[in-house]
Each structure stands twice: as C-alpha cells, then as structure tokens.
Amino acid sequence: MTGEYRDHTHCLEMFKKLSEYIDGELDHVTCAEIEQHSENCVACFSCLETLKRTVAICKNTKDKPVPREFSQRLKEIIQNLPKTTSL
Amino acid sequence: MTKAKNLTPRKVKDNDFDLIRAINSGQVDKFHDLVKRYEQKLYNFSLRTCWDPRDAEDMVQDTFLNVFRYLKDFRYETRFKNWLYKVAASTCIKQRRKSKFAPEKELSWEEFYAGDGTGAPAQVPGWASIPLNQLLNEELSETLNQAIMSLPRKYRLVVILRDIEGFSTIETAQILDLSSANVKVRLHRARLYLRDKLKGYYEHDR
Numbered sequence A: 001m002t003g004e005y006r007d008h009t010h011c012l013e014m015f016k017k018l019s020e021y022i023d024g025e026l027d028h029v030t031c032a033e034i035e036q037h038s039e040n041c042v043a044c045f046s047c048l049e050t051l052k053r054t055v056a057i058c059k060n061t062k063d064k065p066v067p068r069e070f071s072q073r074l075k076e077i078i079q080n081l082p083k084t085t086s087l
Numbered sequence B: 001m002t003k004a005k006n007l008t009p010r011k012v013k014d015n016d017f018d019l020i021r022a023i024n025s026g027q028v029d030k031f032h033d034l035v036k037r038y039e040q041k042l043y044n045f046s047l048r049t050c051w052d053p054r055d056a057e058d059m060v061q062d063t064f065l066n067v068f069r070y071l072k073d074f075r076y077e078t079r080f081k082n083w084l085y086k087v088a089a090s091t092c093i094k095q096r097r098k099s100k101f102a103p104e105k106e107l108s109w110e111e112f113y114a115g116d117g118t119g120a121p122a123q124v125p126g127w128a129s130i131p132l133n134q135l136l137n138e139e140l141s142e143t144l145n146q147a148i149m150s151l152p153r154k155y156r157l158v159v160i161l162r163d164i165e166g167f168s169t170i171e172t173a174q175i176l177d178l179s180s181a182n183v184k185v186r187l188h189r190a191r192l193y194l195r196d197k198l199k200g201y202y203e204h205d206r
C-alpha cells in the first residue's frame, strides 16, 4: 500500500462489488482486479476491511435465551393443538 | 414456493424429515420436539425482526401455529429450516404493527460512498484491524441489534437471513421470494448501513 496512489477511477466500481467479493461470488478476473486495486488504494482497502469486519461481527453475534415463561406458554399452546396435522 | 421448486430439482437431506414424517403420520405429540429444536433460533430471528419483545413472542407463536397448520403440505423439497423461515418471514411481513424507528425507505449506496478516496480514512481503523475476539462483547451485540432494528425492513430481513442466520444468497432469495440479484443489492446496502453505525459507535458513541 502506498499513500501516493492517485488514480481513483476504479474506486467506485470496486465499492459496488465489495459484498460480492467478500462472499466469493465474483469471477477470478474481477477478484484479481479488486485485490490489486486495494493493495494500492488505502481508502478502498480500509473500506473493504471495515465491511468485512461488519459481516464478521454479524456472523459472530450471540443469541439470547428464550424467556422461560414464554417457552412454557408456547408448550401449553402446543399441548392444546388438535391431535392431527391432517385437518 | 413454485420458484424454489424450479430452481432445486435435487434430493434434499435433512435431519428434520424423520421427525416431520412422524408428526404427519399421527405422532402429533412430537411437534413439541420440533418446536424445541427451533424455538431459540426463531425467537432471536423474531427479536431482530420485530422491535418489541412482545411482538417477537407473538411472531414465534404465530409462526409455529402456521407451521402446524401447513405441515401436512410440506413437500420435503427444501430443508425444513428454510421452509420454517419462509413461514416466519411471511408471518412477520403480515404483522401490522410497524416500527416508528425504521421507516420503510430506500437506501442508496451513494449515501455510503466516501468519494474518490479523499473522504475515506487513510488507514484501517482499530475496530476493523484488531482480532475479532477482542471486540465481541454484550455491548457490541446490543449496538448491532439496535442498528439492525433501525434498518428498513426489506434490508433488515435480508441481512439477518444472510449474515446472522447463514443462509446462502439463493436460499435467502427463495425464503423472501426475491431474485438473487435483488438479495445481493439489498445485502450490500444493509451491510454498508451497519458498517456506518458500527463506525459511529467506535468513533463517537463511547
């Protein structure tokens, strides 16, 4: 990465494809272009890294436990259902 | 669901099928096992989709009642989990109460684009470069959940299904009856929106 990079004509094109890049949904040629560009453009590299991190935070967020009384209520509702699914 | 059928002419393996066959052949008491299997997942999906915890409980309850009602029509052509989320998503969409905090507006990527490199930070900020496990805590989860809830619903559902629930682009498209292209567009904008919220949290709010 060099801070001296001044050709930003590809920044916008790259910006639009970042999610597909992160998800591995782009062809090899486009991936290579993005990798090359982000090696030379700090702004796009930063943009890519923060977006990747956003996705990683989503993927790693923890679930809350089901409140016990709600779970109990659900159980009771189910017990009162008809005795067949084929009505 | 016809769309999904055309796209997936394949044999689906699913650990839930035996249980569903049992329920549909008369062992209705086993429905409780199915509920137990998905109760927590569905509760958290609903919490992130609805605003109010009471609405979330209603959504879980209505979803399971709908599942029970339509289970005999289940065709074993998709994983049960995908079908369950399809029922849940449509239950959610039908819920009348709308969030005051998340108006149904369009997000455009332009509002997240910093421009030709001049407006963007000159280096990767700490929150995106330190190891992830140093970042994850309850407060961050809460910040993320708040940010998700403030997203307009059409984006919220897509990012929850893709990035939190882990469905693929095609699966998400089938669950929401959208095209894959549409899922990708919404996902990208939702992620950009969440990134801005997280950035704000790390740079200003603490």
Ligand SMILES: [Zn+2]
Residues within 6 Å of the ligand: A008, A010, A011, A012, A014, A037, A041, A043, A044, A045, B117
């Ligand atoms: Zn760039």
